[in-house]
Amino acid sequence: MKAILLTEPGGTDKLTISDIDLPVLQDSEVLVKVKALSINPVDIKTRTGKGVYGRIKEQAPLILGWDISGEVVDVADSSSRFKPGDEVFGMVNFPGHGRAYAEYVAVPEHHLALKPQEISHEEAAAATLAALTAWQALVHQGQVQPGQRVFVHAAAGGVGHFAIQIAKHLGASVVGTASEPNTGFLKGLGVDQPIDYRSEDFEQAVREVDFVLDPIGGDTTRKSLNILRPGGKLISIVGGATEDVQALAQERRVSAANYLVQSNGEDMEQLAALLATGKIIAHVSHVFTMDEIAKAHEQIETGRTIGKVVVTVDGD
Numbered sequence: 382m383k384a385i386l387l388t389e390p391g392g393t394d395k396l397t398i399s400d401i402d403l404p405v406l407q408d409s410e411v412l413v414k415v416k417a418l419s420i421n422p423v424d425i426k427t428r429t430g431k432g433v434y435g436r437i438k439e440q441a442p443l444i445l446g447w448d449i450s451g452e453v454v455d456v457a458d459s460s461s462r463f464k465p466g467d468e469v470f471g472m473v474n475f476p477g478h479g480r481a482y483a484e485y486v487a488v489p490e491h492h493l494a495l496k497p498q499e500i501s502h503e504e505a506a507a508a509t510l511a512a513l514t515a516w517q518a519l520v521h522q523g524q525v526q527p528g529q530r531v532f533v534h535a536a537a538g539g540v541g542h543f544a545i546q547i548a549k550h551l552g553a554s555v556v557g558t559a560s561e562p563n564t565g566f567l568k569g570l571g572v573d574q575p576i577d578y579r580s581e582d583f584e585q586a587v588r589e590v591d592f593v594l595d596p597i598g599g600d601t602t603r604k605s606l607n608i609l610r611p612g613g614k615l616i617s618i619v620g621g622a623t624e625d626v627q628a629l630a631q632e633r634r635v636s637a638a639n640y641l642v643q644s645n646g647e648d649m650e651q652l653a654a655l656l657a658t659g660k661i662i663a664h665v666s667h668v669f670t671m672d673e674i675a676k677a678h679e680q681i682e683t684g685r686t687i688g689k690v691v692v693t694v695d696g697d
């Protein structure tokens with residue numbers, strides 16, 4: 382099968398398309414023929430020796446990627462809840478070795494859900510790592526309730542655009558930040574109060590927030606403590622809740638914590654139900670082929686992506 386290997390940490394020139402053997406299924410795994418996969422900032426971090434590189438570097442050949450949508454072609458156990466022909470999607474083995482940049486991927490079945498028929502493989506692949514991050518942060522970590530006020534930084538990005546929609550689905554009102562050309566995109570997804578972070582100081586614009594999702598870090602995390610109501614919570618997905626920030630949060634009677642998304646098929650099923658009914662949509666702004674993997678990485682590296690970047694996989 383065709384797969385994109387990471388030969389060593391570095392630039393996009395270290396991603397090479399090769400022919401390798403099909404993966405061998407372990408217990409409880411299913412073999413998925415990939416139709417589309419999506420790219421995340423952690424792919425770029427890992428490619429350059431950061432991200433989860435340290436966790437997977439001994440497991441050659443290294444294959445980046447975690448987000449897939451495709452069709453089940455084989456199952457390890459006859460009692461599997463999936464069967465050949467099922468269309469599935471999910472985030473594979475994160476934060477371990479996903480090996481998703483390939484025509485076929487071996488996936489623990491409990492990382493997958495059935496793909497809603499109403500959406501394409503491109504949309505499904507897009508609604509995996511980024512959507513799960515938003516779901517787990519808002520639902521499990523934040524326990525966001527109807528009527529609460531949720532603040533989403535970088536709301537036009539992969540995680541942010543899902544977080545807006547999930548917060549609205551949970552019955553919250555949503556404040557989101559983006560640069561001016563993207564504030565219309567935020568409104569279209571249901572944001573009640575868009576903030577152009579380049580011309581407006583978010584600290585002055587809002588107060589009494591119940592929950593902040595922070596994909597930015599640094600000063601943004603620290604300043605975000607000032608907009609929380611007493612008892613409010615901040616989740617940083619970029620390690621912004623340092624010991625200093627956590628101590629400051631405690632002084633202000635709010636809380637701040639870091640979070641790393643985990644593969645989870647039950648959460649994928651919840652997302653599948655929302656995607657099927659159009660309660661959330663995956664906005665795919667760029668689609669590339671496997672041969673264009675360097676371009677796909679370069680798009681994410683701009684830091685300006687709206688929604689998601691997807692790669693289509695066109696195996697035999």
Ligand SMILES: NC(=O)c1ccc[n+]([C@@H]2O[C@H](COP(=O)([O-])OP(=O)(O)OC[C@H]3O[C@@H](n4cnc5c(N)ncnc54)[C@H](OP(=O)(O)O)[C@@H]3O)[C@@H](O)[C@H]2O)c1
Pocket residue numbers: 421422423510511514534535536537538539540541558559560561563578596597617618619640641642681684685686687688
């Ligand atoms: N811990 C975890 O489990 C986890 C999971 C997923 C992602 N992450 C991390 O979270 C970060 C975001 O991921 P992502 O997939 O959403 O990235 P992304 O899609 O590449 O984010 C791009 C978006 O960020 C916005 N942006 C950039 N700088 C901004 C700023 N200063 N204020 C507000 N918006 C800004 C851009 O909007 P404008 O062009 O309008 O500025 C753009 O739409 C990455 O560092 C990623 O590695 C962590």
